[in-house]
Amino acid sequence: MEKVVFERTKGLTDIPMRYCPGCGHGVVHRLVAECFMELGVQEKTIGIGPVGCSVFADEYFNVDMIQGAHGRGPAIATGIKRCLPDRLVFSYQGDGDLASIGAAEMLHSAMRSENITIIFINNAIYGMTGGQMAPTTLLGMKSTTSPSGRTVAANGYPIRVCELLSAMEGPIYLERVSVDKPAAVVKAKKAIKRAFEYQLEGRGFTLVEILSQCPTDWHMTPLQAIEKIRKDLIPYYPLGIYREPQDDKRAKPKKVAVEKES
């Protein structure tokens, strides 16, 4: 007797996704959908789609969605959450949307510790518009607007969003994960679920950053692209938890520096 051990979640619609072959967005869509289905809050979930490759996210998620103006996801999420505090509100954003034009909205919603969750896809490039340099593009990485590689003199340093936000007191939970291998995908799902749980508990601002591949604009095959995540992206954007509530039993206790006896 055959038993189904894995099937497409009901949190996603039946429409086939129009992302490029091997794009990480599909995996993250599935993880987000599985998380709100497992928490049993599908009827109460409201998502905000970004401008970028995932601009059609409203077609794929089987929940109420709003498509926001470029970078304004956290501002829209703030409005929804303040009017309907019992809903699960998430803003799904890419790196061009969140870290560039939406940087002010991200910083100020984090500073106010709005009770929302941001799912931040970091693929180090502007995907939809054709591979231009994003604020998160690595030094030396080629893009259509940095054809000989990003340099510090001309373009500055890439932004590390989790480290930036961890300097503020507002955020409750910040974690960076990746989707380059099955184990990493399982970890990513745990992080998203935890962020949603904190939001439902009413704790405050949560953000999960997901390192994802963009085979098309990196000009690679999908397999080379996940190799690039391991080789180039993870060393610059270290994975891990950057902020977590210390009164939660899942939190690791903070290491206390012990002074050596002299």
Next chain:
Amino acid sequence: MPKIDVDTIRCKGCELCIPACPKKVIGLSKTFSATGYYPAMMVNPEDCNGCRLCAFVCPDVSITVYK
């Protein structure tokens, strides 16, 4: 018997499931699908143990796993 079922309308032949499979069960089809890609299929069906790792990494959520 454990097996996977690939939805050939959704699969875009990105090959991410191939290295994810610890038993080397998956390969690409020799014929292309209705959408014009070479979809994933089981080339070594007797070794599948239903571990779901291929489904975890599939970006198009096209794999159903039976055990």
